[in-house]
Amino acid sequence: MRTPSLPNKIDPWRLATESGRLTGSLALAVLPRLVAALHRADAVANVALTAGVDRWGVHYIKGVVRTTEVELVCQRCLGVLRLPLEATVSLGLARDEAEADRLPEDYEPLLVADGVIGVADLVEDELLLALPQVPRHDNRRDCEANGYRMPGGMEHAPPLATLASLLRDS
Numbered sequence: 001m002r003t004p005s006l007p008n009k010i011d012p013w014r015l016a017t018e019s020g021r022l023t024g025s026l027a028l029a030v031l032p033r034l035v036a037a038l039h040r041a042d043a044v045a046n047v048a049l050t051a052g053v054d055r056w057g058v059h060y061i062k063g064v065v066r067t068t069e070v071e072l073v074c075q076r077c078l079g080v081l082r083l084p085l086e087a088t089v090s091l092g093l094a095r096d097e098a099e100a101d102r103l104p105e106d107y108e109p110l111l112v113a114d115g116v117i118g119v120a121d122l123v124e125d126e127l128l129l130a131l132p133q134v135p136r137h138d139n140r141r142d143c144e145a146n147g148y149r150m151p152g153g154m155e156h157a158p159p160l161a162t163l164a165s166l167l168r169d170s
């Protein structure tokens, strides 16, 4: 199976003006900031983005970046959690902060003056935003399979109640 390779750099303004596409795949191993956030990163990001100019004249890059399964550490059981990352991309190009402020709300600003930007950086920024803030197995049974046990009694004694009773006793 052949996957098209992505260019290393793009001129986003030109890509939008020409209604270009950015499709292909990229090994996550070349994204150091993302690798640092993952337990294991031998996955691939599949990029399917299109660029254009909308009816308000906003130059945009839109689409989806989806990875094959990456490994994170579950924050409940500290076991390995496998899941694909998916970033929905909706970037509006802006040359400066003032222009970024004027973008319609459904765009995230991509600040770029004239020139080229690295495609890997763009993909990495989007995937970092797609990382779960607190990775956890959806199903608690998966955590229990890793030896996780609910701490005894905690469900019935919220920390604030415990604190209040401590204060009363002192």
Ligand SMILES: [Zn+2]
Pocket (backbone or CB within 6 Å): 074, 075, 076, 077, 078, 079, 136, 137, 142, 143, 144, 146
């Ligand atoms: Zn877990």
